[in-house]
Amino acid sequence: MGRDSAAPSSESGRIREGGRSERVRQAVGDAVLSILAEGRWTFSTVEVAERAGVSRRTVYRWWPTHDDLLVEGLQRHVRRVPLPTSGVWETDLREFAHALSRFAADPVEMATGALVASRLHPEITATVVDHYRPVLAAWRQLAKRAGGREHGDHGLDPDILVGMLVSPLLMSPLMTGRPMRPEDVDKVVDVILAATRPR
Template identity: 40%
Template sequence: MLVEALRTHGRRAPVVEASGSWEENLRALAHRLAEFAAGPVEGAIAAIMAGGQHPEFNQTVLDLWRPAMESRHRLVHVAAERGEVAEGLDLRTVVDTLLAPIIFTPLAMRRPMDAPEVDALVDLLLSGSRAW
């Protein structure tokens, strides 16, 4: 029952198709993720995972959300193919850099990231990933 609930929730995880520019796609994804991460279900899941007491739960969540993570990696890959980001960027590092503050803020600060914070994060990622 828990796995099915996680599966249902995981299907709601934000995904952005690589249809716009790197900046448009990244900004859209970041704002959707911030809204998603601020929800009570996602907060509870993040708290359980952060506690590290239930490795089977953590692995189940990671397995169920793998497709969403892969779609985020594809955004970076497509941007690299278009020459919008620097060659050789590690896809996982870019995505993890986006996700960490978006998940950490509601978890530890007990508040969602607001729109200016999300935009500042996106601006930082754009600056750091720019193709020169």
């Protein structure tokens, strides 16, 4: 991508789909992610601009701080786990679990998990954790479906269900360096399905 002085609007609703400003945003987000995938959380605006092929002026104007750039990258990162929408609890849970397992083994996610676990960079960790709050809220909405009329009252809080699913899937790559085996993901799903059967 050549150098481009166009800048994405700070209001996402004004960004034209497929337009120049959106291409700049994608390039900057991808540049940040490429740095995070290397396990580096400190980087300069100049480095991001060079990797993105975008003018420094553009980056400084629309992403004036390190946190702004970090959030831009994380926004692109977390969108890699779309929520299934079939409305069937077992189908959606299994599809989501396998997508989350692949996401957990992404180099960016592994670097994120290692950063948070290390507690060495509290300010960056706080930015990461804050950014994941709405993501976790969306995952809870998926878990709430298990408490609907179709499933009866299983007595489990959505936060507990999310923890039961997310914890082993996210921890496995950190411990082994690879995603959980598909058959093991299915075993985790089976445990959750058993826990959410109507009483």
